Amino acid sequence: MRSYGQYCAVAKALDVIGDRWALLIVRELLLTGPSRYTDLRQGLPGIATNLLTERLRDLEAAGVLVRREAPPPVASTLYELTERGRGLRAVVHELGLWGAPYMAEGPAAEDAFRSHWMAWPVEAFLRDSRPEQGPASLELRAGEDSLVVEVAEGVVSARPGPADGPDATLTGPPHALLGVLSGGLPLGRAKERGVDVRGDEQVLERLLPRAGSLAVSLT
Amino acid sequence: MRSYGQYCAVAKALDVIGDRWALLIVRELLLTGPSRYTDLRQGLPGIATNLLTERLRDLEAAGVLVRREAPPPVASTLYELTERGRGLRAVVHELGLWGAPYMAEGPAAEDAFRSHWMAWPVEAFLRDSRPEQGPASLELRAGEDSLVVEVAEGVVSARPGPADGPDATLTGPPHALLGVLSGGLPLGRAKERGVDVRGDEQVLERLLPRAGSLAVSLT
DNA sequence: CCGCATCCGGGGCGATACTG
DNA sequence: CAGTATCGCCCCGGATGCGG
Numbered sequence: 001m002r003s004y005g006q007y008c009a010v011a012k013a014l015d016v017i018g019d020r021w022a023l024l025i026v027r028e029l030l031l032t033g034p035s036r037y038t039d040l041r042q043g044l045p046g047i048a049t050n051l052l053t054e055r056l057r058d059l060e061a062a063g064v065l066v067r068r069e070a071p072p073p074v075a076s077t078l079y080e081l082t083e084r085g086r087g088l089r090a091v092v093h094e095l096g097l098w099g100a101p102y103m104a105e106g107p108a109a110e111d112a113f114r115s116h117w118m119a120w121p122v123e124a125f126l127r128d129s130r131p132e133q134g135p136a137s138l139e140l141r142a143g144e145d146s147l148v149v150e151v152a153e154g155v156v157s158a159r160p161g162p163a164d165g166p167d168a169t170l171t172g173p174p175h176a177l178l179g180v181l182s183g184g185l186p187l188g189r190a191k192e193r194g195v196d197v198r199g200d201e202q203v204l205e206r207l208l209p210r211a212g213s214l215a216v217s218l219t
Numbered sequence: 220m221r222s223y224g225q226y227c228a229v230a231k232a233l234d235v236i237g238d239r240w241a242l243l244i245v246r247e248l249l250l251t252g253p254s255r256y257t258d259l260r261q262g263l264p265g266i267a268t269n270l271l272t273e274r275l276r277d278l279e280a281a282g283v284l285v286r287r288e289a290p291p292p293v294a295s296t297l298y299e300l301t302e303r304g305r306g307l308r309a310v311v312h313e314l315g316l317w318g319a320p321y322m323a324e325g326p327a328a329e330d331a332f333r334s335h336w337m338a339w340p341v342e343a344f345l346r347d348s349r350p351e352q353g354p355a356s357l358e359l360r361a362g363e364d365s366l367v368v369e370v371a372e373g374v375v376s377a378r379p380g381p382a383d384g385p386d387a388t389l390t391g392p393p394h395a396l397l398g399v400l401s402g403g404l405p406l407g408r409a410k411e412r413g414v415d416v417r418g419d420e421q422v423l424e425r426l427l428p429r430a431g432s433l434a435v436s437l438t
Numbered sequence: 439c440c441g442c443a444t445c446c447g448g449g450g451c452g453a454t455a456c457t458g
Numbered sequence: 459c460a461g462t463a464t465c466g467c468c469c470c471g472g473a474t475g476c477g478g
Contacts, residue, residue, distance in 0.1 A: 001239075001450085002470090005265050007326035007393055008336045010246050010311055013318025018239070020220075020451070027229050037460050046224050048452050053461060076459075090313045092229055098306055099232025107226035117227045174226055220469090221451090239470070256441055267471050272442055295440075 016062045017088065021047055021055050023095070026081070026088050029065060031119045032160055034080040042145075045112035064088070096120050106175040113174045115140055115147040119158035121181045122147070126207045128154045136203050139166040142174045151207060168199035183209035235281045236307065240266055240274050242314070245300070245307050248284060250338045251379055253299040261364075264331035283307070315339050325394040332393045334359055334366040338377035340400045341366070345426045347373045355422050358385040361393045370426060387418035402428035 001019045004011040017023055021044070028043040029035060041052060056079060059065045064085040068078045107113065118140055131154035138149040139161055146161030170177060172195030179185025180195060187197070187204065220238045223230040236242055240263070247262040248254060260271060275298060278284045283304040287297045326332065337359055350373035357368040358380055365380030389396060391414030398404025399414065406416070406423065
């Protein structure tokens with residue numbers, strides 16, 4: 001992008017990651033780790049292929065990410081954040097916090113959704129209230145893809161799915177699932193809104209926040 | 220700007236403040252408080268007047284800022300952040316932290332600079348090491364305009380200048396002044412680089428960080 | 439002087455088609 | 459799978475004009 005031409009740290013940052021789609025590419029790499037071109041495209045619905053290529057080049061030139069050749073038998077090029085790129089975690093996190101209220105309205109008619117985007121609310125909202133219990137896993141499905149939430153020794157983590165024999169599976173529309181994650185939508189009401197729970201419901205009780213306990217509600 | 224069409228908090232945030240110049244307008248209002256159109260233009264060198272107008276309209280429609288009619292005898296319209304707009308402070312702060320390393324290289328040939336942009340490094344870097352002493356003031360000048368730093372009872376604050384009888388005045392090129400503020404450039408070397416100190420130099424010793432004590436150096 | 443509105447050229451962006 | 463090529467459009471940038 002054209003430089004703002006201002007000797008100011010905020011302007012200099014925007015010179016590098018202020019381009020359209022740039023921070024969303026960083027979001028994808030933060031959420032999913034090293035990714036192939038096609039995976040990035042999958043996680044960035046709406047992006048034009050030439051723009052994705054151009055941004056990847058720009059961000060590589062700026063030292064935000066690197067291309068890496070995966071060893072055989074995969075034999076594919078991977079895009080991976082550098083240390084400098086991972087330094088954008090706080091920026092993306094604050095943007096997500098600020099944008100969270102817009103999620104309460106529910107998706108616009110044409111909005112796309114990917115389950116792995118829930119990794120951010122999962123790590124922001126979910127806590128292990130029973131750290132003395134053994135490890136457990138939970139699969140979230142809100143469309144084609146899925147997200148796996150794993151908890152062990154008090155630590156909650158998320159990664160793109162699917163899960164291998166999860167203790168529970170939560171399926172439903174994105175808005176309802178986010179409502180459940182944020183604690184604003186009790187499980188009973190969520191079921192009325194199309195959320196389906198399979199497996200051990202106690203995993204949910206272990207992880208979910210209490211209603212109204214958070215500053216941000218996605219209901 | 221055109222929506223990303225993604226049901227994700229980060230994308231929704233960028234739908235609102237991802238437009239070019241939008242976050243820099245927020246930066247200005249965070250730094251200087253309620254401002255007139257002309258003052259904003261002064262603090263945003265390089266912006267086209269139609270774009271400033273258009274962004275102000277967009278941000279007003281989004282609830283980030285409000286227009287307010289100043290009472291006589293000023294009789295001017297003021298632009299002011301809403302509570303929601305002030306919520307962007309953390310976003311701008313993290314962007315500044317991430318962009319700070321680019322300041323170390325010094326300004327590009329065509330970079331503009333405004334003294335009040337130093338308000339961010341001032342509040343990020345300066346601490347009152349002698350809170351038992353009375354209030355003091357310091358004026359920073361790096362061009363036409365100036366920034367006033369005031370310290371009282373351990374609290375350091377900054378506002379656009381000029382100062383009324385400051386205890387000390389620091390004048391010089393932007394890069395050198397930032398080096399002094401960040402603690403990476405000792406005052407002796409700074410004087411070799413064109414920094415001029417007038418008044419009570421002890422005010423500086425009271426405020427400046429020790430060399431190397433900060434994670435970010437602007438030298 | 440302040441606070442815009444209008445006009446126009448250029449380039450970034452978006453959608454699709456195509457290729458090694 | 460991982461891009462390249464093409465093309466239309468709209469946003470952006472710079473200049474100018476203009477009413478209060």
